[in-house]
Amino acid sequence: MTSVRTVSSILLLLLVECAARPFYPLPSRRNDRSKQPLQTFRPYNIAHRGSCGEFPEETASAYKRAIEEDADFIETDILASKDGILICFHDLTLDATTDIAQHKKFESRKRTYEVQGKNITGYFTIDFTLEELKSLRVNQRSPFRDQQYNGKFSIIIFEDFISIALGAPRVVGIYPEIKNPVFINQHVKWPIGKKFEDKFVDTLKKYGYKGTYLSKQWLKQPAFIQSFAPTSLIYISHLTDLPKILLIDDATTPTQDTNQSYWEITSNSYFDFIKDYVVGIGPWKDSIVPASNNYLQTPTDLVTRSHAYNLQVHPFIFQNDNMSLHFNFSQDPYNEYEYWIKKIGVDGLFTDFTGSLHHYQEWTNPFSMGEESASKLLDKIAYMISKFRNSYN
């Protein structure tokens, strides 16, 4: 009998030991404390769906590439699978960015749903379990971008996305979106009556994301929560003090949950109301400065008024592809960055081309800090002075 107890206690101890956290830090994490912090002196470089100009959107590679290219934040859209797992995916349907059409066994899953007043037909993420979604491969959405990674990467989950950010060699923030919450809550149910927004915040809390904007905790693990649905943002403000951003669609689209028009939600009185819940807005850039014949017209006062209410402005989207650039910019994405950062004065930019924005910022407003760059700084000054001296001769 003693041997049975001994064996079982030994087994139990072994189990505990194997499950227990090691006492030593992982060799690759030894210098965790000296991670280069988030820059906060110039507008945020927000990697829209990762570096999706180069890699298929919202894949691990797209995010890792964005981090490599010095993004301040990696951005994503959170939806849910049939079995309630939070996934990183932009469209409600799988048609445009996956190889779903090649999976004959899922043919029957094609359905039509009403989304924000319109009937949409396709393969909806909410009709697939995570395992099924993982069997698909993600494709590059835009045909004029690099197609070589098509069929190579799979959809990732919210937790994977967070791990990628936390695993970066420097502090990288996350910028997840509570996407289509009305639709998700309609079709996906979680136990104990939890909603999409609850699961969303639960995940963030699980990984230690908390703190108000620019607080010490926040700077360790920066995060913005974004959504087009004001009620979702108001709802979660009771669950977390992380900073929130109200996304604003173009002038023709009302909010999906409160059916308010663009004009209403960009009015001064609305700003006065929503500023108690969000730290900023994320408008579509052509509503800030309308375009006509592919030329920018006079800017509206949206940014000025937002700033008056201490609301940041993070417009979307900045893309290098020439068909996305208005003619004022001579097909030069750097001219566009210059305009938005210097003339309009935005506080963050959602870009598909993290590397380009980073270059622009480094060349015009470089980030130098700490002892490492002291000698580089002196070199730079010497070089500048020597050129100045020689030009006198």
Add this chain to the structure above:
Amino acid sequence: MFELTAILKQPKQKSRIGAAKGRDSMASARLVPLSFLLLLVGCASRPLYPLPGKRYDGSKKPLQTFRPYNLAHRGSNGEFPEETAAAYMRAIEEGADFIEGDVLASKDGVLIMQHDVTLDDTTDIAEHKEFANRKRACNVQGTNTTGFFHFDFTLEELKSLGVKQRYPFRDQQYNRKFPIITFEEFISIALDAPRVVGIYPEIKNPAMVNQYVKWPGGKKFEDKFVETLHKYGYRGEYMSKQWLKQPAFIQSFAPTSLIYVSNLTDLPKVFLIDDITIPTQDTNQSYWEITSDKYLNFIKNYVMGIGPWKDTIVYVSENYLQLPTDLVARAHALNLQVHPYTYRNENQFLHFNFSQDPYKEYDYWINTIGVDGLFTDFTGSLHQYQEWTTPSPSGEKSATKLLDKIGSMISKYRNPQT
């Protein structure tokens, strides 16, 4: 002058009334043509004072020579229709070191700025019904081409056309607003710039031009080309004092033309090299022959650089750059500059290595490959890239700017995260 006063004096000195009358009429008869002649001389002569707009000519900002040349390919044709006055003026405004253009000739032998031998793609010739019958077929470097050829139109007729933007995805708003300009007009734009701006004209399709256009005195296209340059004072070897005042490169795909003009001018010449499948138009030599060490050794006595198509310097596969060839290394070994063409911002022209970012392309070619000049359709972008990464010093003006910059750099260093 003296004659006039003498004539004016005469009637006064002699008797007044009757005789004076007769003499008066004779004197006035001589007076009128003389005063007319003087007026003519007076109006035609150069004013002795400098034009108010040109008073500070002596202190024109010189050409930069410390970083690769920004060559405005056909002017700023990313924004304006190519080779128009507007395209060139915009390029100068955007900081071009040289404005580049292709020289062809009209039916009446006037040198014009035009790239294609046909007018179809870049002008509104199709809308001019009066010229409908001028369409013809010609052999252009081995290919049968049908269209409206430049040498079938006099200058006056060419001037009646409107130039349009070649690429549909570029700004179309200036279509038909600007005319074709002459070589002399192109030169004037450069000379009139507020700083020293070089010119980079091409002796274009000389075989074809000489076939269809004849000049008096047995002169050839190349002769007229150099004459025009001489007329405006362009001369001097590369980096000589005269050259730096009015910099110029003469370029051509035809080696015999370059060798021919080397007897007429000491201005630096650049040998253009087409794709690997295309032989030279005059000597029918293959790409491999004209890029061999032997040939480069020969041609370096006549030219100071080559202008290759960039995809032959670094091969491309599936829209990705492969390993570079040794062309630049070999050219540099023979002291030949390399000015590749053409750099364009649009993503369809950018290889995927560059993530749709034209500045990454500039970075690669300038810092990794090490070229000496770049023919770009987007002068402003190249200029911005160069100014941000290798800014030009400009003396006293930037002293305060320099101090500001140092100040901001140090302050950031001192206050990292407060």
